[in-house]
Amino acid sequence: MALNITANRADSTLLDLPWHEPLEEWDPALLAALPRGISRHVVRFVEVSGRVIAVKEIRGDIARREYDMLRQLRRLEMPCVKAYGVIDGRTTPDGRELDACLLTRHLQFSLPYRALFSQRLRPGTADKLLDALAVLLVRLHLAGFWWGDVSLSNALFRRDADAFSAYLVDAETGQLLPALSDGQREHDLDIARVNIAGELMDLEAGGVLEEGADPILISRRMVARYEQLWGELTEVERFETGDKWRVDERIRRLNQIGFDVDELAISTDLDGTTIQIQPKVVDAGHHSRRLMRLTGLDVEENQARRLLNDLDAYQAAVGRQNDSDEMVAHDWMREVYEPIAANIPRDLARKLEPAQVFHEVLEHRWYLSERHDMDVTTQWAFADYLAEVLPAKPDEQSVVGVDTVEMPVIALFDD
Numbered sequence: 491m492a493l494n495i496t497a498n499r500a501d502s503t504l505l506d507l508p509w510h511e512p513l514e515e516w517d518p519a520l521l522a523a524l525p526r527g528i529s530r531h532v533v534r535f536v537e538v539s540g541r542v543i544a545v546k547e548i549r550g551d552i553a554r555r556e557y558d559m560l561r562q563l564r565r566l567e568m569p570c571v572k573a574y575g576v577i578d579g580r581t582t583p584d585g586r587e588l589d590a591c592l593l594t595r596h597l598q599f600s601l602p603y604r605a606l607f608s609q610r611l612r613p614g615t616a617d618k619l620l621d622a623l624a625v626l627l628v629r630l631h632l633a634g635f636w637w638g639d640v641s642l643s644n645a646l647f648r649r650d651a652d653a654f655s656a657y658l659v660d661a662e663t664g665q666l667l668p669a670l671s672d673g674q675r676e677h678d679l680d681i682a683r684v685n686i687a688g689e690l691m692d693l694e695a696g697g698v699l700e701e702g703a704d705p706i707l708i709s710r711r712m713v714a715r716y717e718q719l720w721g722e723l724t725e726v727e728r729f730e731t732g733d734k735w736r737v738d739e740r741i742r743r744l745n746q747i748g749f750d751v752d753e754l755a756i757s758t759d760l761d762g763t764t765i766q767i768q769p770k771v772v773d774a775g776h777h778s779r780r781l782m783r784l785t786g787l788d789v790e791e792n793q794a795r796r797l798l799n800d801l802d803a804y805q806a807a808v809g810r811q812n813d814s815d816e817m818v819a820h821d822w823m824r825e826v827y828e829p830i831a832a833n834i835p836r837d838l839a840r841k842l843e844p845a846q847v848f849h850e851v852l853e854h855r856w857y858l859s860e861r862h863d864m865d866v867t868t869q870w871a872f873a874d875y876l877a878e879v880l881p882a883k884p885d886e887q888s889v890v891g892v893d894t895v896e897m898p899v900i901a902l903f904d905d
Contacts, residue, residue, distance in 0.1 A: 496557070497575030497593070503539050504593075509580050512588060513547040522596075535596060542596035543574055550578045550590035552662060557592060559661040566633050567775075569626055570658035571597055571646070597657055599843045600646035603689070607698045616703065619647060620686070620712035622656035627678065628719050630658065636674050638663030641685035649842070650790035651849045679716065683709045722747065745776050784819035785827070789845040796849050800826065830872050838876070841883045851875050 495504060508516060513532045522535040522542050532547040548556070553576045560573035572595040580588035603619055623645055630637060637644075637658070644660040667674075690705030699705070727740060777794040781787050789797065804826055805811060805818045830851055831844040842850070855871035 492579050493577065494579040495575060495577055496554070498561070498573065501539055504575070504577070507536065507538075509577055509591070510582055510588075512582075513545060513591065542598075544571070544594045544596050546592045546594070547589045548592055548662070550576075553578070553590040553592040556660075556662050559664055559666065560594065562666055563630075563633075563635065563658070563661065568630060568633055568635065568658065569655065570661065571595060594659075597646050597648065599846070600648045600657065603642040603645070603647060604693070606647060607693055616690070616700065616708055617711065618652075618654050619656075620708065621715055622647060622650075622654040623682075623686075624712055624716040624719060626656040626658065627682065627716055628723065631670050631675055631678070631720070632723070634667045634669050636665045636667060636670055637661075637678050638665065638681065639685070640678050640682035642689050643685075648790060649846050651792035651796045651846075653792045655790045655792070675720075679713050682716075683713055686712055719747070784815055785823050787827075787845065789843075793845040793849055796852065797827070797845065800852060826868060830868070833872075834880075835876065838880050841880055847875075847880070850879070854879060 493509060497504065507520070513534055516534060516536075520536050522537055534545050536543055536545060546553075557573045557576050560570055563570045564572060574593040574595050576590055576592055578590040580590065582588060606615065606619065619642065623640075623642065626645060627637070627640060639660065639662070644658065645656045646659050647654045647656055686709035687705045690699060690703070690708055693699040694703070694705060722743065727736070775791060777798055778789060778791050781789065781794040781798055784801070785797075787794075787797065801819060801822050804822045805813075805815075808821075810818050827848060830848050834844065834847055841847075851868065851872050854875045855866050855868055858866040858871055858874060
């Protein structure tokens with residue numbers, strides 16, 4: 491049987507990989523050292539043309555369906571891994587047929603949930619991860635995607651300032667529909683309750699879950715967070731005609747949680763005494779889109795919020811409230827952000843992405859100012875951060891040549 495390669499870009503180096511061998515038998519020298527979550531399929535990370543690719547061994551028809559689904563979700567700008575290709579028609583030298591392989595781009599600086607848990611994590615970390623998963627699920631449901639296997643294991647998490655952002659990894663069971671019914675959404679939530687509780691019980695049995703934490707209650711909190719967010723985004727709001735300010739207030743609340751509003755459906759009663767509004771939410775990413783427009787920086791939503799706050803503080807500090815946002819942002823980039831991002835030592839650049847480093851420098855500046863009881867400059871905070879904080883953090887990019895199938899769970903940060 492001939493080897494079939496479907497890929498979203500031509501890459502002859504794919505032919506150099508040993509597709510005639512079962513994935514679990516690949517030479518460890520080919521593999522990238524990245525923490526792996528639990529999967530029902532064999533998954534390995536390899537480097538291809540300078541990119542780290544996740545390879546999942548799976549039945550051919552399922553691989554092609556998932557490849558197409560991930561591409562559709564990316565076109566809808568959903569947070570998910572990027573489909574890279576499908577390798578089918580694999581056989582061993584003696585003619586035995588092998589499953590196909592789905593290839594996806596590794597999401598840099600992302601981690602599976604298991605790698606984020608240890609005895610040194612603060613109690614609120616589980617809630618932050620589940621908040622991120624709730625936001626992801628809301629975004630997918632707004633787009634008409636029924637997941638069918640909602641779990642912590644099927645997502646990757648990236649640090650996003652003081653929170654996390656979640657990305658869908660496994661779309662194997664998903665369906666993309668024009669819209670979801672309440673019953674379909676509830677089905678996904680029921681799956682989430684069961685899966686998340688089970689995953690947390692597994693962590694509890696391994697001694698890496700916070701002592702006294704109740705996996706069932708934690709999973710229910712995720713569902714409650716989802717329902718709160720869904721209501722904020724979709725529910726009709728009614729108020730008296732004299733309270734028209736509440737229209738703007740609703741928009742501001744949606745912007746604060748990172749969603750833009752395309753239009754509002756506004757109607758009044760026959761006697762004109764009450765008004766009802768219902769927003770048409772476009773998508774998450776309000777702050778990241780604004781920062782992209784002003785600076786060209788492509789970062790996570792909470793990172794963008796933090797950078798915009800610093801940009802606003804800079805504008806006030808230099809007395810330029812009447813200047814255009816674009817001009818001020820240009821000078822802020824040149825005077826504040828770029829001197830930090832461009833001066834992260836090369837040997838430390840694998841630790842964190844630049845926007846996260848900048849956020850942590852701002853946090854470190856506040857800490858130093860409190861400790862010294864005086865205002866500390868960003869430059870001082872950056873120098874101290876490079877000397878005292880960043881070197882102790884683990885690399886969050888890949889290292890080719892070591893497999894991580896037996897990599898122990900370690901503390902990645904004190905959060």
